[in-house]
Amino acid sequence: MQKLLFLLAFLAWGCTRKPQDLSLLQGDWVTTNALVRNSLSDQPITFSFEDSLCSYLFASLGYSKYSLQNDTLLIKTVHPLLGNHFHGTKQEASNPAFSIRKLQADRLQLQPANAATQAILKRYNLRPGRVLKLRKLTTKNQIRFRKIGFYSTGCFGSCPWMYLEIDSLGHFLFHGKEDTNPTGLHRGQLPLPFVSLLNNKLQQLDLRTLKPYYAANWTDDQQWGLRITYADQSTEVHVYGYDKEPLELRILFNLLMDLYHHLALTPDSTVLKAFEFKEFMKGKIIPGT
Numbered sequence: 001m002q003k004l005l006f007l008l009a010f011l012a013w014g015c016t017r018k019p020q021d022l023s024l025l026q027g028d029w030v031t032t033n034a035l036v037r038n039s040l041s042d043q044p045i046t047f048s049f050e051d052s053l054c055s056y057l058f059a060s061l062g063y064s065k066y067s068l069q070n071d072t073l074l075i076k077t078v079h080p081l082l083g084n085h086f087h088g089t090k091q092e093a094s095n096p097a098f099s100i101r102k103l104q105a106d107r108l109q110l111q112p113a114n115a116a117t118q119a120i121l122k123r124y125n126l127r128p129g130r131v132l133k134l135r136k137l138t139t140k141n142q143i144r145f146r147k148i149g150f151y152s153t154g155c156f157g158s159c160p161w162m163y164l165e166i167d168s169l170g171h172f173l174f175h176g177k178e179d180t181n182p183t184g185l186h187r188g189q190l191p192l193p194f195v196s197l198l199n200n201k202l203q204q205l206d207l208r209t210l211k212p213y214y215a216a217n218w219t220d221d222q223q224w225g226l227r228i229t230y231a232d233q234s235t236e237v238h239v240y241g242y243d244k245e246p247l248e249l250r251i252l253f254n255l256l257m258d259l260y261h262h263l264a265l266t267p268d269s270t271v272l273k274a275f276e277f278k279e280f281m282k283g284k285i286i287p288g289t
Helices: 002-010 019-025 115-123 192-202 247-262
Strands: 027-038 041-049 053-057 064-069 072-076 097-103 107-112 132-136 147-152 161-167 171-178 184-189 213-215 223-230 233-240
Touching (some): 041 132, 053 247, 171 247, 192 247, 223 247, 233 247
Parallel strands (some): 213 233
Antiparallel strands (some): 053 064, 072 097, 097 107, 107 132, 147 223, 161 171, 171 184
8 A cells, every 4th residue: 555655656746847847847857968988888877757756867776756846856766876786886875965956848957956966967077067958759659558568688787677467457467576675476566657657658759750769889788678559559679778769769668667556566476467568578689788
């Protein structure tokens, strides 16, 4: 019950900004004036805002609680960034803060507002006081999923190894294999507003240009796979290492990997037989990896 209430809080607002300002902030944003070195490649900075949780800087770190005080964005981080996150080393967390310099329907400007945030940006070779200019991602299709299948593999280090399926009614089937909490076979129920959120993320994908495979040019990294069925069609994509794939896809993966943390899951050994995409869930070898 506590986890369900926390998930519902994901969809409830608790700050002082006006509702029309909140609606402008919600969505996925990508920098137009700043790149940071993520693993071995230069990547834009991303922010994703839902009602009370956000993903910030990299779409690979899950979600943190946030709030707004006047024009200051306060993030209560659960993913320390001052350590070398990408190789598993973490230091004590500090809570970033950004001043909102501009907020329009498709444009956002954020400026570091405390020492913790400046230290994070400095680590990634960005001038600590730099204003981050971001654009909002837009809708590119009108699909609504019938079912989503998603897997992530292990890596050289500590990477969540899991498989899950979600249908349009929010039925959630989960197999945590390694580096997940919990592990094993489980069922849960995703609230319907969250199903709508997944549809919103899917609708940002350009399905016309989406490739079946994307692979980084390094080794020992994690792999992810997505299968979507909608209407009478299906789309499948596999990604090795965050590098070549569209940012819209990475943002969707980040949400899918984080969902199970916020659900009340019930152990259920029958889930293995209930999975629909039995071949897909085995994963696939990406050419060139």
